[in-house]
Amino acid sequence: MKIAIVGSGQLARMMALSGWTMGLEFSFLADAGDNTDCVNGLGTVVHYDSALTAEALYLALGSPDRITVEKEAVNTQLLRELQAFCPVYPDPDMIDVCRHRANEKRWLQAQGAPTAHFYLTNTRADIESALEQAQARLPKDDNKPTIILKSCAGGYDGYSQWRLKSSLEVAALDDSVCVQECVAEERVDFSVEVSVIAARNVQGEIEIYPVAENEHRNGILLTTLVPAQQVSSEQRDQAIAIMRNLLAASNYVGVLTMECFVTEQGIVVNELAPRVHNSGHWSMNAGVVSQFENHIRAVCGLPLGRAQLAQGAAGMVNLLGIDAQPEQTLTTNTQLHRYNKSLKAGRKMGHLNLQADTPEQVQAQMDDWVAKLYA
Template structure:
């Protein structure tokens, strides 16, 4: 989607792929280099066609390699910020250092005392997350009762022995106070190399089983206080880190308080609505930002929504569901093989009111999930 946004502006793209991943979704969009063990940064740079700039589209990237590639061309966002956000402890420490609000949290490593960590943030209930390798609800535990503490401790013993289904590289966890938040919102902003900043209006996110299902923009009945805080958070993070590119910030709304949950150093799922619902998509603004061009308008068209299309079965069938294409309803199909819970496409919807948008999104849900 980054390449599709950049092509009309005259940019050309090449891609670095892991040998285990399918490259069908980028077929025809540029040269693809499959990383092989032993390849040097210089060899990769030359194989990519000696690009003018390198960027990322996910957090799980090889930061040491990106740092080596900086010897040949700029890398945006900087590998150091990608490294920081890859780890929840480093991420939360950054947010704290910038004076931005989060839920109370502590960290445990190895066999350190969980009860002490829970007591330090005010007791149960808590949410435990691995500091790395956790996404879409993976490697997370919700503890409301002492029995659930015991269940996590059993899991932790297996993890420390290397015998658990939960897999992550560092044996450390963030223990967060479980917040009774009213809703989750996300705010997406962009900063170019010269330091110009823009942001999109915050949207409301709805998750199921830890996976984003829908985003509604603007977030309904969002107070000016919360909106101002969201805009302050994104601008502070972009400015203080010297960021270049698109950054997403997911937050919990609790009354007039706004608590940062997670950061994403990339274009974000909750910003996919911008492809059809704003003057300039997040993808185009990311390309503009890393090429140090003027950022595009983030003006929204009416009311917009995005509905993820999640895989229902394990299947190699990549036939697009064209029945979901309707007036002011836009299908974006990724061409990925399906597996349960995998994001294989999304539908953007435009409407004239929140009520109309809700009806259209429900229609998409039924048509996709009940089919």
């Protein structure tokens, strides 16, 4: 079976590497001008050209049996045209939902999933009104923002977000920010951020990975601990139940990721990612079957593997703007994964996967690595 992946980054790389062990062949559709170092040597790379028809692109990709994606920033109209030649998963309609914050919030609420209270804005007056309404609803806290303004399209890893708590801050916003279509989310007071990663195949079989506990730095994921420790069994069950409902409601095929806040009132869904996710990278070494292999299994209509830890606990440390060398990381229960990228400030260059018998041991290892790598 041949699989075409839309995208040429590290997620495409890890999906292809997992599929190679299953005897599958891969090709990649890169945007014009995109760097393809992550996937070079793993299959045919085709650069998108708007002059080519969907059929011509399909043929250039090697007439794949399935098409999937590694990111949300894709041409969903092209994906719909490619559906005439083979199945495309996840469904482009669901990708459109997940990559537009307002549409995503509306869809989540329609499925009964709890989200932050939010306001739609596209003028400075809208943002000021959202701030005033949120101030009336929330307890005052001078150390925290009242609203988080997020562009509806294009934001990721903390980009295109503005934390606001006063009219002066609203007045200081650039005009270009104010005229964007945005959601202004009310502050959520939470104890920890978690994610739930699940796979669903064509036949409707579902596998859900252990709830992961995430720490971010400057809006970008820094570490992940599995299983999450700062979550009650009731909160864990609630998160998993929400995920099952979303998978069924969307007839989803592939891996879906749900990022959440844990609050005293329960789980609040922050956002969805219709793809494999950074917080699931630990599964490459510590999972019975990784998120990457399960995504490929799902889109191919194959039985899913068990989404379980192979041993007591696991963790992941992102390499953000640093490029660790193998000799630095050759220690017990640690694996280095590099993405073959050129070094750039803040860029995800790779990650470390860690395993131990207990979450406490993994957390201690992650703390040590963060201290060493980011000293």
